[in-house]
Amino acid sequence: MNMTTIKMNTVQIEQLKNFYQDYLKPTCPPYSLFSAVKDGTTITAYESGKVLFQGSNAQAEAQQWGTFDTNEKKQDNNLPPNFQTWSVIGSDETGTGSYFGSIVVCATYVKKEQLASLKQLGVQDSKNLSDSRIAILATQLKEIVPYSLLVVEPPKYNDIQPTMSQGKMKAILHNYALGKLLKKISPEYPDGLLIDQFELPQTYFSHIKDEPVQIKKDVYFATKGESHHLAVACASIIARYEFIENLKKLSKQAGINLPSGAGHSVDVVASQLLKKDKNALSYYAKLHFANTEKAKKLK
Ligand code: MN
Secondary structure, eight states: OOEEEEEOOHHHHHHHHHHTGGGBOSSOOTTEEEEEEETTEEEEEETTSEEEEESTTHHHHHHTTOSSOHHHHHHHOOOOTTGGGSOEEEEEEEOTTOSBSOEEEEEEEEOGGGHHHHHHHTOOOGGGSOHHHHHHHHHHHHHHSOEEEEEEOHHHHHHHGGGSOHHHHHHHHHHHHHHHHHHHHTTOOOSEEEEEOSSOHHHHHHHTTTOSSOOOTTEEEETTGGGTOHHHHHHHHHHHHHHHHHHHHHHHHHTSOOOSSSSHHHHHHHHHHHHHOTTTHHHHBOTTSTHHHHHHHHO
């Protein structure tokens, strides 16, 4: 039997219980606060703060809540207590690790009054959702949460990338997306802004130091941002949806199905494109990836 234990504080356990509210068992073991069964995994939270995940999906189920204990987590981010209950702009990006396709950055604004209904809708990290579920959720979310969306297609990416690291590009895009959304919801201002952390905050701020508008006020960073506020989860869903749709569009143009990721199947498709047109990759792929050289060798 697979077993994983994580440690949580009372606020986190309350959040956990809300998350699993549809799966709660009518009774629970001694000294426990609740017990739930979801997809064959049993989740039991104890008064000690220990949360036990048991079953075939135990690891994956636990992972979305972080594998750090509570103390480590506090050092990991500097989020104020109850941050997950605030009205927050969250931002996330996708496509950065995929050879084919664009980089997409999305920021969404989730008001505290919307948190319960979004949870009910099934909003969570896009990594745990199927493409078809992402499509349904993204379409719904776009109707109910204000958002801003940036898509950098491969030609533009390849133009910029030789003189700018991907990290700097991401930072500039996040900053721009946040600024755009703040303008959209103005004069309202969120309680906080949460960026799904991809580099140290000081690096992030040095990357955006020459930008005409720099969003710094109330900006927070956290890894696994989607577990700290649903706004980041919403952003990850919309961003992923746009990435997939954009990849479909590029596939149509290329006349071949462009896979996401950077594995061997990607090299094979890249070499097929090269055979048709030696400049094709610059329209569909991030040229600086090692896949470019691998594809050339497959010729
Ligand atoms: Mn992210």
